[in-house]
Amino acid sequence: MANDTYRVCIVGTGARGNAHAKAWAESGEAEVVAVVDVLEDRAQELAAAYGAPHVFTDYRDAVARDDIDVVSVCTPAFYHEEVTIFAAEHGKHMLSEKPIAMRLDQADRMIAALDAAGVVYVVNYQSRFGDGPAAVRRAIRERALGSPVMFRMHSAAHIRPKLAMHDMDRGNGGPLNDFMTHYFDYWRWLTGTDPVRVSAHGFTFAKDRPEIAHFQNIAPDTATVALEYGSGDLAAFSISWGLPPGVQPQGRIDDILGPEGALAPTRPRDGFKILREGGAVEEFGPFSGDSQLLLTQHTLRAIRGEEPVQASAADARIALAVTWAVYESLAQNGAAVDIEL
Numbered sequence: 001m002a003n004d005t006y007r008v009c010i011v012g013t014g015a016r017g018n019a020h021a022k023a024w025a026e027s028g029e030a031e032v033v034a035v036v037d038v039l040e041d042r043a044q045e046l047a048a049a050y051g052a053p054h055v056f057t058d059y060r061d062a063v064a065r066d067d068i069d070v071v072s073v074c075t076p077a078f079y080h081e082e083v084t085i086f087a088a089e090h091g092k093h094m095l096s097e098k099p100i101a102m103r104l105d106q107a108d109r110m111i112a113a114l115d116a117a118g119v120v121y122v123v124n125y126q127s128r129f130g131d132g133p134a135a136v137r138r139a140i141r142e143r144a145l146g147s148p149v150m151f152r153m154h155s156a157a158h159i160r161p162k163l164a165m166h167d168m169d170r171g172n173g174g175p176l177n178d179f180m181t182h183y184f185d186y187w188r189w190l191t192g193t194d195p196v197r198v199s200a201h202g203f204t205f206a207k208d209r210p211e212i213a214h215f216q217n218i219a220p221d222t223a224t225v226a227l228e229y230g231s232g233d234l235a236a237f238s239i240s241w242g243l244p245p246g247v248q249p250q251g252r253i254d255d256i257l258g259p260e261g262a263l264a265p266t267r268p269r270d271g272f273k274i275l276r277e278g279g280a281v282e283e284f285g286p287f288s289g290d291s292q293l294l295l296t297q298h299t300l301r302a303i304r305g306e307e308p309v310q311a312s313a314a315d316a317r318i319a320l321a322v323t324w325a326v327y328e329s330l331a332q333n334g335a336a337v338d339i340e341l
């Protein structure tokens with residue numbers, strides 16, 4: 001680093017590329033120097049918004065530049081492997097969107113390249129960052145709900161407008177990879193122990209939808225899953241992101257239950273409550289702080305060697321191993337599958 005301002009390249013300028021650019025700018029310690037998207041208009045727009053001088057449609061032209069210190073990897077998950085390995089080989093630090101990749105062999109090649117290069121690589125698990133998540137974690141670690149606990153999550157949505165989410169080959173691998181990776185990482189971070197076994201039943205509700213008929217391999221979009229942790233805690237979740245367009249059921253559940261109470265919501269932005277016997281309510285928060293900015297600032301401190309990486313490639317590989325154990329159990333009609341880490 002020649003000076004105190006880190007020079008950033010954003011690869012992928014959709015929703016997340018924009019969120020990364022905003023946080024880099026707000027950090028006050030970084031500037032967006034190059035912007036890449038296969039859709040040039042999108043890249044131009046983001047570059048204009050942040051005053052980035054260089055726009056590319058091929059990430060290699062941008063990432064290889066000498067005036068880039070850090071790469072924000074914001075493409076769909078299928079492309080994370082090639083961008084990450086190329087950036088590692090060029091000595092660039094990275095803040096990468098989750099999930100780390102589509103498949104475990106991809107993640108293993110990425111981790112080998114990152115280790116060989118010795119660059120900092122942080123995964124965008126923003127749920128870990130901020131006073132709210134820290135307070136939830138303290139409550140779980142101190143057994144404020146008693147022991148064991150059960151994490152619950154229920155989410156239902158119509159088939160995603162971003163169709164790549166449903167593509168098992170070149171997209172994001174369905175909600176069990178794209179979305180649940182957040183929870184697989186977060187629940188493990190709360191318990192402090194690794195997931196050990198999973199049992200899952202499910203369907204691909206959207207398998208005959210014309211919108212995604214061009215994908216050769218459509219990801220499972222609907223499942224009910226029991227996930228066991230080394231601590232003896234349990235996660236129970238159901239998800240369907242394969243409903244017909246316009247069907248958006250209400251009533252998402254996201255809480256933690258224990259013999260001495262219930263905590264909600266699990267991933268607080270503003271505050272959370274613990275409900276106790278007899279109707280007593282303990283309130284936590286409100287919390288302030290922007291989790292994306294906090295994660296970005298953490299990435300800069302990790303690059304400077306001031307603190308160890310949180311949300312590492314190894315953490316993200318464990319979340320991906322859970323996803324693949326779920327897929328395996330689904331294929332075996334709910335058979336219990338040990339999670340090999």
Ligand SMILES: NC(=O)c1ccc[n+]([C@@H]2O[C@H](COP(=O)([O-])OP(=O)(O)OC[C@H]3O[C@@H](n4cnc5c(N)ncnc54)[C@H](O)[C@@H]3O)[C@@H](O)[C@H]2O)c1
Binds near residue numbers: 016036057077162178
């Ligand atoms: N952290 C979170 O809360 C969160 C939320 C949503 C999505 N995500 C993750 O962020 C990533 C991107 O999601 P998104 O919602 O921003 O998607 P998006 O579709 O809005 O944007 C992705 C962009 O990448 C571009 N792109 C695709 N292949 C490329 C390539 N090879 N080189 C350069 N650009 C390429 C696309 O043209 C598109 O503009 C995914 O991994 C997704 O799972 C994370």
